[in-house]
Amino acid sequence: MTLLARDASRLADASEVLRAEHPEARVGLVALDVADPVAVAAGFARAERLAGPVDFAVACAGAARAGRVEDLSPAVFETLMTVNYFGALNLARPALAAMRGRSEADGEGPRGGRILFVGSAAGLMGLPGYAAYAPTKFALRGLAEALRIEAAPEGVGIHIAHPPDTETPQLVAERHERPPELAAIAGTAGAWRADKVAEAMLRGVARGRFDIPVGATAWAMLRLAPAVRPLVDVWLARVAAKARG
Numbered sequence: 001m002t003l004l005a006r007d008a009s010r011l012a013d014a015s016e017v018l019r020a021e022h023p024e025a026r027v028g029l030v031a032l033d034v035a036d037p038v039a040v041a042a043g044f045a046r047a048e049r050l051a052g053p054v055d056f057a058v059a060c061a062g063a064a065r066a067g068r069v070e071d072l073s074p075a076v077f078e079t080l081m082t083v084n085y086f087g088a089l090n091l092a093r094p095a096l097a098a099m100r101g102r103s104e105a106d107g108e109g110p111r112g113g114r115i116l117f118v119g120s121a122a123g124l125m126g127l128p129g130y131a132a133y134a135p136t137k138f139a140l141r142g143l144a145e146a147l148r149i150e151a152a153p154e155g156v157g158i159h160i161a162h163p164p165d166t167e168t169p170q171l172v173a174e175r176h177e178r179p180p181e182l183a184a185i186a187g188t189a190g191a192w193r194a195d196k197v198a199e200a201m202l203r204g205v206a207r208g209r210f211d212i213p214v215g216a217t218a219w220a221m222l223r224l225a226p227a228v229r230p231l232v233d234v235w236l237a238r239v240a241a242k243a244r245g
């Protein structure tokens with residue numbers, strides 16, 4: 001396994017945790033910024049040199065900010081798109097190129113590899129207070145849908161997970177800036193432990209699912225909400241109005 005992230009000391013910490021739980025694991029570390037396509041391509045190549053062909057790439061780098069449109073600067077909109085959308089694209093391109101090449105060389109079916117995009121339940125429905133964040137995850141889903149069809153004949157499986165709030169330091173920070181309407185709406189879904197989210201995502205990949213909703217709320221947002229959208233909109237507006245007081 002090779003971990004790619006910006007902060008070298010946090011990478012080292014993550015590797016310690018992994019080695020403590022799985023002493024047999026070989027963990028490679030590459031410090032880079034996912035916003036830099038050249039660095040990510042070089043990092044991906046380095047990962048393949050360190051550990052052999054990558055058969056599973058997970059685009060999970062993400063940033064979140066909450067706030068109403070008028071309270072967030074244009075720079076916040078741009079940063080979130082850079083990290084959440086372009087960061088994932090920057091990993092997917094070299095991953096796809098490497099996996100596609102292998103698939104052709106093998107001359108077999110779905111043997112190239114798999115790419116998992118970590119989206120969000122907020123990428124399934126625009127919620128007040130997520131005007132900067134939600135579009136980045138909607139964009140990711142558009143990318144995943146397009147790639148799914150492009151990559152299938154080349155033996156590369158594409159997946160996108162839609163987790164709810166997940167207990168991480170990022171969520172702690174984000175909760176402080178949520179406007180009341182977002183706090184009320186997101187509060188109805190609760191937060192999951194990170195390890196449970198990871199298990200659910202890996203289960204979805206193992207089952208070959210394209211869309212992987214994590215939990216009942218994300219499932220309802222994906223499968224049910226489109227059929228009853230006018231009712232959902234009434235409910236959202238009511239919860240938001242009550243929260244704003």
Ligand SMILES: CCCCCCCCCCCCCCC[C@@H](O)[C@@H](N)CO
Binds near residue numbers: 170174185189225
């Ligand atoms: C029938 C459909 C019901 C719709 C209910 C809508 C409830 C929405 C609550 C889910 C919000 C979760 C958003 C997840 C955000 C994370 O990605 C974010 N916190 C990242 O840190």
